[in-house]
Amino acid sequence: MKKYSLIVVGGGPAGLAAAVSASETGIDRILILERGRRLGGILNQCIHNGFGIHYFDKELTGPEYANRFIKLVKRRGIEYKTETTVLDITGNKTVVSINQEDGLMELQTDAVIFAMGCRERPRGAVTIPGTRPAGIITAGAAQKMININGYHVGERIIILGSGDIGLIMARRLTLEGKKVLAVVERMPHSNGLARNIIQCLEDFDIPLLLSHTITEIRGKNRVSSVMVSAVDEQYQPIKGSEREYECDTVLMSVGLIPEIELGKRANMLLDPRTNGPLVDDAMQTSIEWVFACGNVLHVHDLVDYVTLESRKTGKAAAHYILQRGTAEHYAGVTYAAPISYIVPQKVALGEGQAELFFRTDRVVTNAEVVVAGGQGEINRIKAARINPSEMQRLVINKEKINGLKPVLEISIEGVS
Amino acid sequence: MTDLRKTIVCIRCPLGCEIVAEKREDIYKIQNNKCTKGWDYAFSELTNPVRYVTSTIAIDHNSAHRLPVRTSLPVPKDKMFAVMSAIKLVEVTTPVHEGQILIKNVAGTEADIIASGCSS
Numbered sequence: 001m002k003k004y005s006l007i008v009v010g011g012g013p014a015g016l017a018a019a020v021s022a023s024e025t026g027i028d029r030i031l032i033l034e035r036g037r038r039l040g041g042i043l044n045q046c047i048h049n050g051f052g053i054h055y056f057d058k059e060l061t062g063p064e065y066a067n068r069f070i071k072l073v074k075r076r077g078i079e080y081k082t083e084t085t086v087l088d089i090t091g092n093k094t095v096v097s098i099n100q101e102d103g104l105m106e107l108q109t110d111a112v113i114f115a116m117g118c119r120e121r122p123r124g125a126v127t128i129p130g131t132r133p134a135g136i137i138t139a140g141a142a143q144k145m146i147n148i149n150g151y152h153v154g155e156r157i158i159i160l161g162s163g164d165i166g167l168i169m170a171r172r173l174t175l176e177g178k179k180v181l182a183v184v185e186r187m188p189h190s191n192g193l194a195r196n197i198i199q200c201l202e203d204f205d206i207p208l209l210l211s212h213t214i215t216e217i218r219g220k221n222r223v224s225s226v227m228v229s230a231v232d233e234q235y236q237p238i239k240g241s242e243r244e245y246e247c248d249t250v251l252m253s254v255g256l257i258p259e260i261e262l263g264k265r266a267n268m269l270l271d272p273r274t275n276g277p278l279v280d281d282a283m284q285t286s287i288e289w290v291f292a293c294g295n296v297l298h299v300h301d302l303v304d305y306v307t308l309e310s311r312k313t314g315k316a317a318a319h320y321i322l323q324r325g326t327a328e329h330y331a332g333v334t335y336a337a338p339i340s341y342i343v344p345q346k347v348a349l350g351e352g353q354a355e356l357f358f359r360t361d362r363v364v365t366n367a368e369v370v371v372a373g374g375q376g377e378i379n380r381i382k383a384a385r386i387n388p389s390e391m392q393r394l395v396i397n398k399e400k401i402n403g404l405k406p407v408l409e410i411s412i413e414g415v416s
Numbered sequence: 417m418t419d420l421r422k423t424i425v426c427i428r429c430p431l432g433c434e435i436v437a438e439k440r441e442d443i444y445k446i447q448n449n450k451c452t453k454g455w456d457y458a459f460s461e462l463t464n465p466v467r468y469v470t471s472t473i474a475i476d477h478n479s480a481h482r483l484p485v486r487t488s489l490p491v492p493k494d495k496m497f498a499v500m501s502a503i504k505l506v507e508v509t510t511p512v513h514e515g516q517i518l519i520k521n522v523a524g525t526e527a528d529i530i531a532s533g534c535s536s
Contacts, residue, residue, distance in 0.1 A: 147482060
């Protein structure tokens with residue numbers, strides 16, 4: 001049986017950055033296992049620019065961003081296998097995977113990093129009445145068909161959901177000469193970044209219908225039209241507000257879910273809010289030798305933040321492999337609405353700083369983020385505006401968490 | 417030059433200031449911005465809004481084998497479709513390396529079309 005120090009599952013931005021960082025920390029015998037034909041993951045199909053503004057201080061396209069890390073992986077001599085699917089991780093630190101060349105492989109390792117990314121919520125996840133014709137696809141699938149395979153997906157398109165991929169596709173299809181009729185969003189606010197609303201919709205006069213939804217899809221073999229209605233505050237369609245849009249294609253951009261099947265099979269503890277693994281601030285999961293980073297942990301809005309998180313994870317996994325000691329005492333992280341989730345879910349007590357990421361379920365203005373640790377307030381940060389589409393970052397000095405009552409309470413005060 | 421007045425939502429930070437930008441007889445007036453970044457953004461959006469254009473082109477006469485490409489510089493917003501038309505007319509043969517110039521001075525914009533990926 002072949003023996004590795006670290007096996008990284010997934011060769012997208014998270015896996016690449018984690019592997020490079022572990023290598024820099026002194027780990028050799030690292031193996032990246034990637035399901036796709038090449039390294040780079042979803043970045044390969046994200047041909048638009050805007051990646052790397054924070055990490056490289058430069059606007060790169062997805063493939064350019066990926067190539068920077070692929071080059072580092074190759075330069076450091078990190079081993080990788082593409083078109084390889086991981087089937088299982090087992091209790092005796094074994095990774096079971098399969099590909100055409102090697103067949104079924106059982107690989108022994110000291111640690112694993114989960115970097116499998118996420119997948120799109122399909123039509124079935126958001127009940128829409130109507131027929132089931134061809135022409136209903138997720139925005140990311142359309143992106144792959146157009147940018148990687150060179151197909152056209154349709155001529156007249158309606159986009160359901162204002163997630164960033166949907167917005168990016170609205171622009172891409174318009175530039176390809178297709179007609180994007182509208183982006184329909186059930187919430188009263190967009191789920192996409194402001195930059196994308198402006199550069200992908202407003203630049204091309206594509207209407208963004210907030211507080212609207214598709215109430216019916218019509219068509220026999222191919223989509224022929226959709227009915228769009230306004231919704232009330234309970235997201236219920238308002239009678240009499242229906243309008244029919246003739247179209248041949250519906251793109252769905254209604255959210256992403258961490259692809260954590262491997263964790264589920266291994267009985268890993270998951271957070272029902274993120275749908276990803278429960279981790280501490282070293283990104284260690286409930287299975288001691290398995291770490292997680294990137295979109296399999298929680299869905300990020302910028303790849304730059306995936307890179308930073310994954311670098312930290314790679315380093316933490318390296319320290320685990322080098323047996324530099326694991327934490328024994330933790331503070332659980334608690335929170336309440338309007339915070340919708342916080343990662344990590346627990347923080348190891350000790351020295352140094354912990355980085356926390358959270359999102360809100362609504363737009364928050366002129367509020368304060370309050371951090372309390374057991375017996376008192378640790379920190380209070382003014383927040384002029386928090387958008388649900390933008391992940392928030394908190395840095396906490398761990399020494400301030402009181403060990404007698406090890407809990408970290410995050411709340412938002414002054415929510416209007 | 418004609419007078420202009422626009423409300424511009426700033427995208428330089430999450431605040432999203434609604435900046436009012438005006439031009440009247442060569443005098444620019446920019447209001448409601450909370451910082452200088454907002455001023456710069458509103459000024460460029462009012463006077464010469466520019467965007468990168470990204471697309472793909474066929475490799476080796478195979479329309480199902482795509483190379484990602486982009487403009488080397490942001491181009492004027494009203495030239496985006498002209499740039500797209502020019503991109504649709506070209507193909508490349510392997511090997512192609514990242515950064516390779518495929519069209520010089522595309523649609524008279526001073527930007528080049530360059531490969532943003534490699535052919536492998």
